[in-house]
Amino acid sequence: MSPKPPPPADFYNADNFTCEPSLGWLLRQIKQSMVCQADKLLGKHDLTHAQWAPMLRLRFNGPMSSAALARELAMDGGAMTRLLDRLEAKNLVRRDRSVEDRRVVMVSLTDNGVNAMSAAPGVLSQVFNDHLSGFTDEEFRTLIALLQRLVANGHAIRDAELTSESATLVDKDG
Structure with missing residues (x-):
């Protein structure tokens, strides 16, 4: 059984709500800044955010179904299929039908994908540390x-x- 959610806070209300100090806006600004910086650095390794984000999940989590990967990245199935088509064409990922359930497509990194992702932990560490300055x-x-x-x-x-x-x-x- 899942824990019961805590009662809602009352930090925000319709009368005092503005975008700039809102949690959502701040988190979005942080994410955009980090993704932009990571894209600049990982672009040197011929990887875009759209490409390195799912590959990073695969690097740390191992093979997973394309549906689970889409859920983790908040992508619809069609967009995930198109992205995996591009990654497969670059020989960075491999898709295989599950032996337990043929309806499930498992995605894993190829050796080229593993090599391409070797720089990611160092690059992302640098990006995060830069954002945590001070x-x-x-x-x-x-x-x-x-x-x-x-x-x-x-x-x-x-x-x-x-x-x-x-x-x-x-x-x-x-």
Whole structure:
């Protein structure tokens, strides 16, 4: 059973809401800045964000289904298929039908893909460290803990909604 989400905070409301100090806007600005910088550096290795993001997931998680990869990257299935077509044409990934379920397509890095991703951890470390300039060790650890808490809250909200939807379906079918 998933943990119950905490009660909502009341930091924002319709009367005081503006874009600039909003959590979503700030997180988007940070992501855009990091992706832009990483793209500049990984572009030297002939990789774009669209390409290195799924390859990074595969590098750290190992082979996964194309559907799971699309979910992790918040992409629709068609866009993921087109991206995988390009990566496969560059001989960076391989797609194989699952032996357990032929409907499932498993994606993995080729040897060329592994080699292409060898620079990614160093490049991303540099990008993150550049963005964390001036942070103390304690501030960094606090930031990570707070962001992990936001992620956990988001998962709890999603899980509660899924549980609620499942209960509603059971009630309708029952």
